[in-house]
Amino acid sequence: MTNTLCRFIQFQHERSLAYPAAGALPRVSDKALRLSQNSPLLSFRAADKLSPDIVRRNIHGGSRFPDLPRGDLVFCGIESDSPLAPLILWDAAHQLQVGCSITLCDDYNHVSWLERPYFQQGLAVEARDHDHVVLRKRTALPVEANAGLERWSFCIPTGPGDATGLNAVVKRILELDVPEKEILLCGRPDRSFRYWDQVRIVGEDIPAPPVWITRKKNVLAQEARHENLCIIHDRVFLPVNFMSAMRQFGDLYPFAGFQSLWFDDRLNLSPVRYSDYHCINEGHKTPLAAVNQSGRLSAIHPELFAEFEKQEYLCANPVRYRSGNYLTGSLYIVKRNAWLHTPQDENLYWAQFEDVEQGQRCHANGIPHVIIPGAFTQSLFSRPSFYFAGYTNYMSAGGCAAKTRKVLPLPAAILKPLIKLSETEAQKKFARFSARYSQGGIAQFAGECNELNKIIAAIYSAQLPFKKSAVAAFIDDIERDILCDQLGYGAKRWLLEQFIQKRSSLKKYLGSEFYELASQFAMRPGGRRFYRDILEYFPRRGWPVRLGSWLSAWRLAKMNGDYLYHPGGVRGYYQAILDSTPFLDYASEERA
Amino acid sequence: MIPVVITASAYSRDASVCLAQAHRLACENGAAARTLLIDAPLAQFANAAASATVITLTEWLDANHKPSREIIRSQSKACPVDKMIVVDGRHYDVDVLAAVIEQAAAAWFHLESWQPAFVFVVDDFDATRIANTLFSAFQILSLSTAKSSVQHDLRMMRRYINKMRWLGKGRTSRYLLAGYRFLRKCKSYAVRKLS
Numbered sequence: 001m002t003n004t005l006c007r008f009i010q011f012q013h014e015r016s017l018a019y020p021a022a023g024a025l026p027r028v029s030d031k032a033l034r035l036s037q038n039s040p041l042l043s044f045r046a047a048d049k050l051s052p053d054i055v056r057r058n059i060h061g062g063s064r065f066p067d068l069p070r071g072d073l074v075f076c077g078i079e080s081d082s083p084l085a086p087l088i089l090w091d092a093a094h095q096l097q098v099g100c101s102i103t104l105c106d107d108y109n110h111v112s113w114l115e116r117p118y119f120q121q122g123l124a125v126e127a128r129d130h131d132h133v134v135l136r137k138r139t140a141l142p143v144e145a146n147a148g149l150e151r152w153s154f155c156i157p158t159g160p161g162d163a164t165g166l167n168a169v170v171k172r173i174l175e176l177d178v179p180e181k182e183i184l185l186c187g188r189p190d191r192s193f194r195y196w197d198q199v200r201i202v203g204e205d206i207p208a209p210p211v212w213i214t215r216k217k218n219v220l221a222q223e224a225r226h227e228n229l230c231i232i233h234d235r236v237f238l239p240v241n242f243m244s245a246m247r248q249f250g251d252l253y254p255f256a257g258f259q260s261l262w263f264d265d266r267l268n269l270s271p272v273r274y275s276d277y278h279c280i281n282e283g284h285k286t287p288l289a290a291v292n293q294s295g296r297l298s299a300i301h302p303e304l305f306a307e308f309e310k311q312e313y314l315c316a317n318p319v320r321y322r323s324g325n326y327l328t329g330s331l332y333i334v335k336r337n338a339w340l341h342t343p344q345d346e347n348l349y350w351a352q353f354e355d356v357e358q359g360q361r362c363h364a365n366g367i368p369h370v371i372i373p374g375a376f377t378q379s380l381f382s383r384p385s386f387y388f389a390g391y392t393n394y395m396s397a398g399g400c401a402a403k404t405r406k407v408l409p410l411p412a413a414i415l416k417p418l419i420k421l422s423e424t425e426a427q428k429k430f431a432r433f434s435a436r437y438s439q440g441g442i443a444q445f446a447g448e449c450n451e452l453n454k455i456i457a458a459i460y461s462a463q464l465p466f467k468k469s470a471v472a473a474f475i476d477d478i479e480r481d482i483l484c485d486q487l488g489y490g491a492k493r494w495l496l497e498q499f500i501q502k503r504s505s506l507k508k509y510l511g512s513e514f515y516e517l518a519s520q521f522a523m524r525p526g527g528r529r530f531y532r533d534i535l536e537y538f539p540r541r542g543w544p545v546r547l548g549s550w551l552s553a554w555r556l557a558k559m560n561g562d563y564l565y566h567p568g569g570v571r572g573y574y575q576a577i578l579d580s581t582p583f584l585d586y587a588s589e590e591r592a
Numbered sequence: 593m594i595p596v597v598i599t600a601s602a603y604s605r606d607a608s609v610c611l612a613q614a615h616r617l618a619c620e621n622g623a624a625a626r627t628l629l630i631d632a633p634l635a636q637f638a639n640a641a642a643s644a645t646v647i648t649l650t651e652w653l654d655a656n657h658k659p660s661r662e663i664i665r666s667q668s669k670a671c672p673v674d675k676m677i678v679v680d681g682r683h684y685d686v687d688v689l690a691a692v693i694e695q696a697a698a699a700w701f702h703l704e705s706w707q708p709a710f711v712f713v714v715d716d717f718d719a720t721r722i723a724n725t726l727f728s729a730f731q732i733l734s735l736s737t738a739k740s741s742v743q744h745d746l747r748m749m750r751r752y753i754n755k756m757r758w759l760g761k762g763r764t765s766r767y768l769l770a771g772y773r774f775l776r777k778c779k780s781y782a783v784r785k786l787s
Binding site: 390457471500503511512513521523 | 742750
């Protein structure tokens, strides 16, 4: 595509996306043909009396456009014909030479993507009419100053909890064939951390609780020495082919991330897509007037989070780009200048939709969020609230909301723990709950051997004042000490309202139909939700894991492009799964 | 906030002593106490001072002699936090008193700080019943943890868990469950016919 004599480059969408083909679109306008007399014309449309010199087929949300001509360009109908326009225009604008122009021919009674705040630093509107706009590149765009894929800063916000997972994550990063790298931690890890001399620690003065994740990530970006940032949570296990995937994806990328898996078992039999790339299903209408009027989520009182939560959040389709798609906070691969241009909002804390807010602001600023195909990450740990009863909601390639369920119940012996909490800690939490609400304390439940029995008895025996703050505290204590996982804002509000109406009899619901609690026990036969040894999260190398990975690869490849995407088919999935599996030797030096 | 009931006879003998008694006992017993029932003014509280906001029940009733939620709510916010609430409910029907207590509990639910005691002065005959009503209005009570009571709910929960584990949720689950119930009906029909 670098042929400078090229007159007309035509794009074609990937068929499964059901985006309009050239036959369904209008023809290239005469104005566009006139304007492109001396410049290449790029469009999804067909042109009368002009055959395309190059046809770029099967374009989807994971596509890059590294070889667009670097001189003046003319696009026709790009923004009205394709939701992938932001990706094409991003690459075109960054490869454009300074002094050259991009002409966008379309119905322009709206602001084009290239006029958004990010591009205003480098592109200036030279001419505008009702059917076209010309932008000329005055200076390099911010991300161009961070060109190059050789130098990386791996940034991990962390804290004082068990460092087993962090050790595994850092060990994998040290193995990556990155020419020049540094590892930054924001927060001081536990003393069991093994790689003190391989990391740099910043931001130790950031207070907690609550977890000020936004401040940590912003500090990491500011303190990073290299231009390529990989900001990950301390449970994200990177693939061993990280560098090859990045080189294949290309430089000058926007906000990007890998698809992420969580395997519920130690044989890689039960994959679940976990916290990577999400979207909001626009079919659901929720009362967001207050949010929109204020313009920024963080300007809203936290009580409105329950309203915001009512929207349907789905795993975004990796090949179907939409402007509402955003990377969840687990993994960001981003150029330093792009992050500094649109950092996270420090008025928000962890689990306050800070990733959603940043994603929406990025899109408003002109920076898309995309997926890097060809490699996966895996999550070392999970939270059951991300996949109730094993279900994942996702956006299919055709643009419809769908759901999939992990493999039917597996034997308890091969399952990983459900909640990252030791049994000892869980018992302490239960004892704290009992001491606070039950007159006899934990002693009265000593005769109960079944965990579910104990929980129900503890809830039933609780007595508390009929006072809003006391009831809210009771619900918070159930969340922290019984569920040991996060309850949604809406669920908490519903429980509070039900306590007002039904008082003690609501406990009957908690004892017989409490959805979140039932979901946890449904996912763990035998009721073992916690770990005895944290190494239970890490599979051992051997043929059982390879066989399980192969079965999962076969299953995922059948849904390729719908649930996940990998260009390599079954073999590609298999290799990607193995490349990102956190084996036991990463977590345990003794058992290596 | 301790719920306190004072009988009409005690109140009419020496109201100030009864209120002082209520205040002192409420402060001493703390939040763990059940409802206090004061049936007679005790001499040792004769000199004790009590700070109280006294409300006659008519202030809380509307034209139909029913408790007015708006009035009770607005008054609940206006009452000083350091003074007991004393409601004079003598000569009122017990059903009216119960309705007032329910509305009062709903109004006081949203307040951050409660007064040290909520005192109801009632006729002697109604004192015990109102004491129980008053206590349960301002508390979320514990449920019985007897085996028989818990086992039933536990069975329901286990069924729910198993249904979620094996049948999932949503449309597939409903169809499978409907199919299972249909088969059970067929089986019981067949058993009836054969017997």
